[in-house]
Amino acid sequence: MADKPTKGLADVVAASTALSDIDGKAGRLFYRGYDIHDLAGRATFEETAHLLQRGKLPNRAELDAYGAELARGRELGALVSANIAEIAEKQKPMEALRSLVSLSGADDPDKDSITPDANLRKAARLTAQQPLLVARFHAARSGGSVPDPDSSLSIAANFLLQVTGRTPDPREVEIFDECLVLHADHTMNASTFAARVCAATLSDMHSAIVAAIGTLKGPLHGGANEQVMKTLESLTSGSVAQAVRDKLASGEKIMGFGHRVYKTEDPRATHLRRMSAELAESSGDDTYFRMSKEMEEVVFETKGLYPNVDFYAASVYHYLGIPTDLFTPVFSISRMSGWTAHVIEQHADNRLIRPDSEYIGETDQKWKPVDER
Numbered sequence: 546m547a548d549k550p551t552k553g554l555a556d557v558v559a560a561s562t563a564l565s566d567i568d569g570k571a572g573r574l575f576y577r578g579y580d581i582h583d584l585a586g587r588a589t590f591e592e593t594a595h596l597l598q599r600g601k602l603p604n605r606a607e608l609d610a611y612g613a614e615l616a617r618g619r620e621l622g623a624l625v626s627a628n629i630a631e632i633a634e635k636q637k638p639m640e641a642l643r644s645l646v647s648l649s650g651a652d653d654p655d656k657d658s659i660t661p662d663a664n665l666r667k668a669a670r671l672t673a674q675q676p677l678l679v680a681r682f683h684a685a686r687s688g689g690s691v692p693d694p695d696s697s698l699s700i701a702a703n704f705l706l707q708v709t710g711r712t713p714d715p716r717e718v719e720i721f722d723e724c725l726v727l728h729a730d731h732t733m734n735a736s737t738f739a740a741r742v743c744a745a746t747l748s749d750m751h752s753a754i755v756a757a758i759g760t761l762k763g764p765l766h767g768g769a770n771e772q773v774m775k776t777l778e779s780l781t782s783g784s785v786a787q788a789v790r791d792k793l794a795s796g797e798k799i800m801g802f803g804h805r806v807y808k809t810e811d812p813r814a815t816h817l818r819r820m821s822a823e824l825a826e827s828s829g830d831d832t833y834f835r836m837s838k839e840m841e842e843v844v845f846e847t848k849g850l851y852p853n854v855d856f857y858a859a860s861v862y863h864y865l866g867i868p869t870d871l872f873t874p875v876f877s878i879s880r881m882s883g884w885t886a887h888v889i890e891q892h893a894d895n896r897l898i899r900p901d902s903e904y905i906g907e908t909d910q911k912w913k914p915v916d917e918r
């Protein structure tokens with residue numbers, strides 16, 4: 546007889562990892578031992594991806610070599626190019642990314658290999674390709690085209706340029722780059738766990754990433770950032786407090802609040818709130834920042850819940866000119882660095898992940914032929 550399950554696997558330690566660590570009571574997050582407060586606004590996304598995938602913050606030569614590998618690796622395969630227009634017509638952004646990453650696996654030069662070296666190369670290619678897939682998807686559905694990535698620009702700068710169609714202000718690039726750093730990894734979150742379960746069958750990296758993308762999509766996980774923006778857009782500035790109280794009184798969850806691990810402020814939300822305030826001021830329209838602050842106050846007063854990473858990310862992305870339905874795809878651009886690093890880590894010390902279940906169905910059933918049932 547199996548033991549009683551822990552619903553949602555809360556507090557169950559499902560893997561060992563050297564990638565990230567959270568102190569949920571103190572509200573602290575570390576990537577390979579570096580406090581997120583030290584990395585945010587200092588390390589670039591490329592440096593952070595190198596830290597996660599290759600085990601250390603790169604020196605100048607390592608960073609240049611990694612940057613060159615990313616630039617070489619971002620070319621999209623023939624299958625993606627042949628199918629992106631039809632996919633963009635028929636699928637929503639996260640569904641499309643699930644399909645496109647799957648297709649890109651078919652054209653990957655290392656597709657039949659899960660060796661450590663092949664995994665490192667695939668991790669770089671997937672990290673380089675994801676922003677381009679999002680930008681090309683967006684262009685395909687809008688009937689436009691995207692400028693080719695400029696190798697002298699960062700992933701953050703290229704993405705903003707390709708999606709908004711205008712040369713971003715350098716401060717906007719810094720802010721977006723910091724967002725990518727903040728979202729890069731987060732212990733055994735649902736999408737990372739999904740990737741590790743898939744990888745642990747000795748399946749390949751693209752399969753694991755497809756599982757992760759499908760898992761990030763849901764509104765209880767990465768999909769919450771899009772829902773936060775929709776909530777903000779559905780409210781008027783004068784009605785926030787009452788609307789939020791009414792939603793909570795009727796048992797509705799407010800997207801962007803609460804967390805399985807943090808029992809205090811999510812340290813990423815601290816940075817995102819600051820960035821939202823800055824962009825609100827520079828845009829000359831602080832409506833969504835003010836509404837977010839008011840929501841935060843009312844949710845805390847009423848339920849004692851803190852904002853999670855998805856809450857202020859919504860207004861930040863909005864101020865940066867990113868379309869609302871690309872917010873979760875943007876999350877996937879960043880988390881690709883963490884997911885791929887987890888697949889590398891899982892393959893390096895693998896055991897099949899196969900938990901038990903508690904049986905709660907009927908017992909002592911007796912078979913009868915179909916006409917006697």
Ligand SMILES: CC(=O)SCCNC(=O)CCNC(=O)[C@H](O)C(C)(C)COP(=O)(O)OP(=O)(O)OC[C@H]1O[C@@H](n2cnc3c(N)ncnc32)[C@H](O)[C@@H]1OP(=O)(O)O
Nearest residue numbers: 764765766767769797798799800801802803804805853855
């Ligand atoms: C990147 C990320 O994935 S961050 C999380 C993004 N997701 C969201 O923002 C969605 C909204 N939040 C939630 O649904 C939850 O807080 C989760 C999914 C993040 C965490 O879930 P769990 O740890 O399973 O907590 P659970 O959903 O059981 O909530 C515990 C209690 O707090 C309440 N609660 C939790 N979050 C919220 C919320 N956002 N709004 C209102 N009530 C909430 C629950 O209703 C529950 O109350 P009860 O005990 O009276 O039934």
Ligand SMILES: O=C([O-])CC(=O)C(=O)O
Nearest residue numbers: 730731733734735805854
């Ligand atoms: O850790 C989690 O459960 C969700 C989260 O904040 C993340 O994936 O960044």
